[in-house]
């Protein structure tokens with residue numbers, strides 16, 4: 708088809724129907740100022756599929772090819788920005804306070820496995836940062852524990868990147884030369900891969916945070932990281948997601964959200980913790 712046709716404008720009615728569909732499937736809510744964002748992200752896909760209108764695209768999503776196309780839609784519409792050591796004060800609080808305390812609580816419960824969930828892990832920088840810290844503490848605070856970092860996302864594309872664990876030097880700029888040498892293999896002048904030693908802490912899988920019935924299948928956690936994704940959700944979805952986290956956390960276990968994300972309005976089941984230059988939450992018993 709003529710690619711120019713695919714660039715045709717999305718009507719307001721099409722935008723609203725697509726927006727409501729996306730919200731129902733992912734919890735991501737686009738307000739009306741985001742019409743052009745959706746148009747930009749989806750016009751190429753329309754061209755690839757040979758579709759003329761966004762209405763046709765929605766029909767495809769609702770039809771028998773819908774489940775497969777939904778995966779593509781999630782790849783196109785998600786914002787996957789992330790970095791190693793993102794929000795350093797919070798990561799330091801994790802290393803110095805949260806992790807040792809979580810291990811202490813787990814030990815008291817008789818656990819030998821410590822489980823961390825990186826919910827919305829994007830291309831892996833967050834879970835690998837956590838894995839580096841766990842590796843450092845394996846003979847001290849984490850002595851006697853097997854650590855499992857479950858890392859989930861809704862985008863198959865970033866999950867595949869995370870699983871590969873291959874990053875360029877720019878992406879790895881926040882690591883010290885020692886961390887780079889200790890945890891990464893050099894593949895080329897500008898390409899490095901996470902060593903198996905670090906990779907074995909992590910398990911990647913697709914999980915949609917609006918799959919409220921699915922949380923139980925993930926098991927219980929000592930720490931949940933859910934950073935920089937709640938901002939895409941409205942209050943109703945945030946409330947449900949936080950309920951899901953609450954149910955999967957052990958008593959007094961930790962929840963760390965993005966620095967601009969507050970769960971103030973929903974925090975009935977959590978207490979707010981003030982760390983040096985960072986905040987966190989802990990499940991009330």
Ligand SMILES: C[S@@+](CC[C@H](N)C(=O)[O-])C[C@H]1O[C@@H](n2cnc3c(N)ncnc32)[C@H](O)[C@@H]1O
Pocket residue numbers: 733734735785786787788789790793826827828829830833859860861862865914915916917933934935936939965
């Ligand atoms: C901005 S990134 C944040 C990555 C990382 N947590 C961080 O703070 O650096 C947001 C991620 O949330 C994911 N996401 C969006 N909606 C989701 C949903 N309903 N379920 C699971 N992941 C979702 C996106 O695919 C994206 O990779």
